[in-house]
Amino acid sequence: MFRFNRKPKISLKYEGETERGVRFKAIEIRQGRAELRNVDIDIQSVPGGEYFTQESLLDNMKEWRFNGVPLIYVNAHYCETTRAMLMAGHGKRELDRYFSNINHGFAWENAIDALRPLLELFEDGLWWIEEGKGIPTDGEDAFFWDVGDRPRTYAATGSYFYKSDGIDYSSSHPMRYLYPSEFSSHYDESRVDHYIAHYQKHGIMPAVLTLQLPGSMSLILDGHHKACACALLGIEVPLIEISNKQIVTQYNSNLQLIWIGGKWHTIMGEIRQKRPVKKPRIKGISFLESSHAKKDWNDYAHAVWDYPTHEHLLLKDYxxxxxxxxxxxxxxxxxxxxxxxxxxxxxxxxxxxxxxxxxxxxxxxxxxxxxxxxxxxxxxxxxxxxxxxxxxxxxxxxxxxxxxxxxxxxxxxxxxx
Missing domain, CATH: 1.25.40 (Serine Threonine Protein Phosphatase 5, Tetratricopeptide repeat)
Incomplete structure (x- = not known):
């Protein structure tokens, strides 16, 4: 049986600014290739999976993967105030060829065209592209690339909820903390020096491309060395962040809604949800490299001391x-x-x-x-x-x-x- 290879379609649904003044574009992807996706996996098959079961009662184990290669394991919880457990995957070298337009003359006005090769890899649905600012740490006191080869919980993946004397308040802040998708063996000091020199000459750092994780944590898809340069310069990391947005269908109507700028908006034209195809739970893949933890990050450990922690920013909002x-x-x-x-x-x-x-x-x-x-x-x-x-x-x-x-x-x- 002959099968047509239909090309992915990407259309702009909304663009504007959020209540915090952050520029965004809401796009719909149809006929996406689903090569870069978030899948359920069997926790027992994950390398180091025994640590997930020993240290966490969470059971929502997922994995962002590209062409079967894990970028990150996420063991999250339905409650947003509960910290998620993360573990690094194998790296993302196969994705590098989709980022050329990000590093050469990227402008917000042509963001969709520049990101199109990457966006076509996602599944069907409503996706969000927004500008942001990041901090090159894990949300606590460690440099973002200084991760081990075992899973652990991260403060930046949860929020803070205060309830007392009739006050219900959930703290939040706009900053994003960073998590690597590359092994530290791919670190190249000359690339860091290149971006430091670029910033000193032009006064601007090219944006780092990230994928939204739970809470205030983001996975770096492209720009590990840019984030390193920002850490040594003591500046915030400029981000272009991609996330999948939930679509809500209004009760007793066919209207589809999304939350933008502090209120619900009706989507113009129906968004096709993911096709309800049953997918088998995918087993994890054993590590292709030895460890994330072998590199000495002492220079960066000192450089990130002055950045605020996730708890600090939540307290400030609180x-x-x-x-x-x-x-x-x-x-x-x-x-x-x-x-x-x-x-x-x-x-x-x-x-x-x-x-x-x-x-x-x-x-x-x-x-x-x-x-x-x-x-x-x-x-x-x-x-x-x-x-x-x-x-x-x-x-x-x-x-x-x-x-x-x-x-x-x-x-x-x-x-x-």
Whole structure:
């Protein structure tokens, strides 16, 4: 029986900006080749699969693969606040030929044409292309390429949900953390030097192409060396991110909806969902290379120390809710937790009780000179009409021989604190 080889069709459905001001394009793919796809797999057949079963109760095991070669294993959970477990795949050298247009004169205006060779590899459905910013770490303290050959959970794959006193709030932030799809043996220092020189000459870094993973984690499809260059330069990583968007069919109607910019939008023209074909669960493939963990990443380990962690950014978003930050502040003051208080002193935006908070930190019955000095510097730098009154209150409340008193008196003497 003769079979026609139909060419994939890609059409633009929406373009614009999200509520965070991020540019996006919503596209429909029809007759996609489904060579790059997310599939269910048998957890027992994954290399190191015994670690998934030992360390996690999750059972939604999936794998992004291209032509049968795994890019990444993901053991996620239906609850978005639960961290997912990740393990690196074999690399993506076969995909490299689809990225030539990304590295030569890519512009947002021609994003679909530039990405077309890659987009044709995906399955049918609604896909999302958006600009973004990334951080070259794993969301904690490690360089993004410094991964081992065993699965583990990552903080950046989950969010934070706060529920107390009638407040329901889920923290989020726009930054993406990165996960590699190449083995570290493919690292090429000359490529990193090339991108550093490009940035120093032109003041711009070419975008890194990523695939969205759970939470705030993204898989690098192309641009590992660009992300390395960003880490050594201490800058954020410019991203072009691809993700699959869920389509919702409105109850008792044929309208199809997607969530854009904080509200539901009706899709113009019906989107064909994936064909309901039963697919066998695909078994994992044994490793083709030895390990991700052999390279020494010491230079990069030091370079990424100054980037914010996922928890840091979630906390910053969380404290942006006026009802929540009061509760958190009281809890931090009550416990006297130095890390939490130092974060609040340095990052908390000014609010109605801001100076009172700083005064309470300075007067804490706690021997933490560094913390109190930070609070005092923040209070003095605010140059408010209330500054002197709060400093006098601190002098009255502090013990006579407290070292912080000398710092406070420097406000009037002009000495360097």
């Amino acid at each position: 404290l942006g809710n006026p009802q929540i930050n009061v509760a958190y502040i009281e809890a931090a003051l009550y416990s006297g937790n130095s890390d939490a208080l130092q974060y609040l002193v340095t990052e908390l935006p000014e609010f109605d009780e801001y100076f009172e908070f700083l005064r309470r930190v300075i007067c804490l019955n706690k021997d933490d000179f560094i913390l109190k000095k930070m609070a005092l510097e923040r209070l003095i730098s605010s140059q408010s009409d209330e500054t002197e009154a709060f400093l006098i209150e601190c002098l009255v409340e502090l013990e006579p021989h407290s070292g912080v008193r000398e710092l406070i008196l420097s406000y009037w003497t002009g000495d360097q604190i």
